[in-house]
Amino acid sequence: MYLYIYDAFLNHKKYANLLNRIENRLADLEIKGKICRLNVLKNMQEVIEDGIKNGVKTVVAVGDDETFSKIVNIIAEMDITLGIIPVNNRSKIAEIIGIPEGEKACDVLAQRLVKKIDLGKINHQYFIDSATISDSQAILDFDKFKISPTTKKSIISICNLGFLSTNQSIYKQRLSIPTDGLLEAVIAPIKETFFSKTKSASQSIFPFKKIQIASKSEPVTVTIDQQAIFKTPVQVSIAPKKLKIVVGNKRLF
Amino acid sequence: MFKGDNMDRPSKNVETIIGPSVKVEGDFNGDGDVIVEGIVVGNLTTKNHLKVGKGARVQAKVTAQSAFIAGEIIGNITAEERIELTASARVKGDITTNSLSIEKGARVNGKITMNGQKKTEPAEASVETKSK
Numbered sequence: 001m002y003l004y005i006y007d008a009f010l011n012h013k014k015y016a017n018l019l020n021r022i023e024n025r026l027a028d029l030e031i032k033g034k035i036c037r038l039n040v041l042k043n044m045q046e047v048i049e050d051g052i053k054n055g056v057k058t059v060v061a062v063g064d065d066e067t068f069s070k071i072v073n074i075i076a077e078m079d080i081t082l083g084i085i086p087v088n089n090r091s092k093i094a095e096i097i098g099i100p101e102g103e104k105a106c107d108v109l110a111q112r113l114v115k116k117i118d119l120g121k122i123n124h125q126y127f128i129d130s131a132t133i134s135d136s137q138a139i140l141d142f143d144k145f146k147i148s149p150t151t152k153k154s155i156i157s158i159c160n161l162g163f164l165s166t167n168q169s170i171y172k173q174r175l176s177i178p179t180d181g182l183l184e185a186v187i188a189p190i191k192e193t194f195f196s197k198t199k200s201a202s203q204s205i206f207p208f209k210k211i212q213i214a215s216k217s218e219p220v221t222v223t224i225d226q227q228a229i230f231k232t233p234v235q236v237s238i239a240p241k242k243l244k245i246v247v248g249n250k251r252l253f
Numbered sequence: 254m255f256k257g258d259n260m261d262r263p264s265k266n267v268e269t270i271i272g273p274s275v276k277v278e279g280d281f282n283g284d285g286d287v288i289v290e291g292i293v294v295g296n297l298t299t300k301n302h303l304k305v306g307k308g309a310r311v312q313a314k315v316t317a318q319s320a321f322i323a324g325e326i327i328g329n330i331t332a333e334e335r336i337e338l339t340a341s342a343r344v345k346g347d348i349t350t351n352s353l354s355i356e357k358g359a360r361v362n363g364k365i366t367m368n369g370q371k372k373t374e375p376a377e378a379s380v381e382t383k384s385k
Contacts, residue, residue, distance in 0.1 A: 145279030145295060154274060189274035202290065204272035 002033025
């Protein structure tokens with residue numbers, strides 16, 4: 001049984017047509033299920049827990065990357081499969097797992113190619129994409145050795161699904177693979193010019209399973225999937241094969 | 254095999270890159286290829302290839318399967334297969350390996366020990382015996 005969760009921003013009338021087309025396509029493919037539209041009064045966690053009580057085995061999140069990141073945290077500990085329908089073509093998660101936008105995603109859902117992928121875990125919260133620290137005061141403690149940036153400004157990204165967006169030829173167009181049982185710590189110094197800030201090409205890449213992130217002085221901020229925020233010290237680890245997710249043939253891993 | 258400081262050497266095993274903006278302190282232990290362009294203090298061990306780029310500073314006991322060195326190393330280096338030192342290499346420590354190549358201009362201050370023994374598979378070993 002399927003449960004479709006529409007994110008709150010989809011209540012805007014400009015999405016009505018698209019949602020109609022998605023619903024029609026789901027009906028054609030005979031994978032229609034219960035639809036829940038989130039709003040200020042309807043919490044995603046409650047909706048999913050109610051659905052599971054009623055026998056839901058697959059939850060499909062309809063929205064954008066923020067929607068998918070939120071839902072991952074809720075269902076990570078549950079024995080259900082996640083499907084996603086991105087409403088625009090800006091979803092990085094959808095691109096990596098090979099799900100096209102809009103009603104085309106319904107066909108991929110119907111094929112039901114399910115993969116178990118890794119999740120990152122920061123303290124007790126999961127993340128699917130990446131955790132970022134924009135502070136050179138951070139220290140990554142790998143138990144036997146410690147790493148610290150030597151430049152004044154740098155961005156540290158802990159990537160699970162994220163692109164390693166570097167110009168280093170070896171890693172060009174290469175992904176942080178979400179099925180390898182490893183996370184990658186990517187440290188990129190920032191070059192500041194008068195008009196812009198750019199990541200330098202000479203990044204550092206460290207694959208790992210578990211690290212502690214601390215700081216040299218004041219606690220630094222760790223942002224996961226561009227939404228939740230933690231203060232150091234935090235522990236980051238990999239939760240291997242934690243999430244069952246419907247993927248497409250055009251996935252990038 | 255290697256051309257100067259060219260970082261474009263294709264490799265399927267690249268796992269760790271210690272960039273120029275990073276300092277590693279402690280016992281670094283890697284399974285895949287390691288590229289060092291920054292600072293390493295402590296021990297540096299990898300089961301695969303190690304590349305120490307020009308500008309890198311390593312103050313560590315280094316152990317690898319093979320090593321290409323264009324930077325500065327203070328500490329003993331052991332490589333099971335081979336070590337290649339470029340003109341910009343500065344080594345202060347003992348070198349132990351089976352095969353060594355030193356480009357003109359490289360500086361080495363330390364003892365060099367060549368074992369002259371290749372770690373070979375049993376099949377290859379028998380071929381060697383026949384050729385003798």
